[in-house]
Amino acid sequence: MRPEKQNLTQEYLSRLNASPFFIVVDYQGLKVTHLTELRKRLRQAGAEIHVVKNSVFRIAAKEAGVGDLNGNLSGQLAVVTGQKDVSAAAKVVKTYGAELNRLKMQFGYLNNQRLENADLLALADLPSLEVLRGTLLGVLNAPAGKLVRLLNTPAAQLARVLAARKDQLGAAAPAAA
Numbered sequence: 001m002r003p004e005k006q007n008l009t010q011e012y013l014s015r016l017n018a019s020p021f022f023i024v025v026d027y028q029g030l031k032v033t034h035l036t037e038l039r040k041r042l043r044q045a046g047a048e049i050h051v052v053k054n055s056v057f058r059i060a061a062k063e064a065g066v067g068d069l070n071g072n073l074s075g076q077l078a079v080v081t082g083q084k085d086v087s088a089a090a091k092v093v094k095t096y097g098a099e100l101n102r103l104k105m106q107f108g109y110l111n112n113q114r115l116e117n118a119d120l121l122a123l124a125d126l127p128s129l130e131v132l133r134g135t136l137l138g139v140l141n142a143p144a145g146k147l148v149r150l151l152n153t154p155a156a157q158l159a160r161v162l163a164a165r166k167d168q169l170g171a172a173a174p175a176a177a
Contacts, residue, residue, distance in 0.1 A: 024108060052078060085129045087129070104117075
């Protein structure tokens with residue numbers, strides 16, 4: 001293998017090893033301006049996209065322990081990697097691909113588990129990590145809030161009974177005088 005290809009292979013290998021996920025995208029028909037916009041959107045989601053030569057990526061993936069991708073790498077492919085949320089990156093690719101009708105997710109890997117196109121689309125439809133954390137926090141806080149209201153109810157009822165009795169006695173006192 002030529003030294004240039006070895007350097008590229010090592011670069012992609014380091015990207016694959018540094019990222020918990022990658023998504024292989026078919027970008028055929030995309031213009032440079034579209035790819036630049038996609039890079040910008042992915043950067044905001046904590047991910048990046050790189051156009052890769054199929055043979056170089058095949059070798060890098062094999063060295064990274066991903067498995068044999070021989071039958072899956074054809075056409076003009078780019079690879080999305082990132083350090084953050086795979087669902088955010090998939091959402092950006094899906095949304096931008098729907099806008100352009102040219103960008104298509106082929107497959108991906110998350111923690112060495114293969115994800116097909118349907119799996120990636122399901123991940124893209126998930127709410128963001130912050131929304132999921134907020135929902136989980138709400139679910140965890142709900143029983144505590146209910147317990148506080150339950151414990152507070154008898155005291156509140158007693159206070160209302162005493163206030164009603166006071167009003168009743170206060171209304172009866174002037175009539176007796």
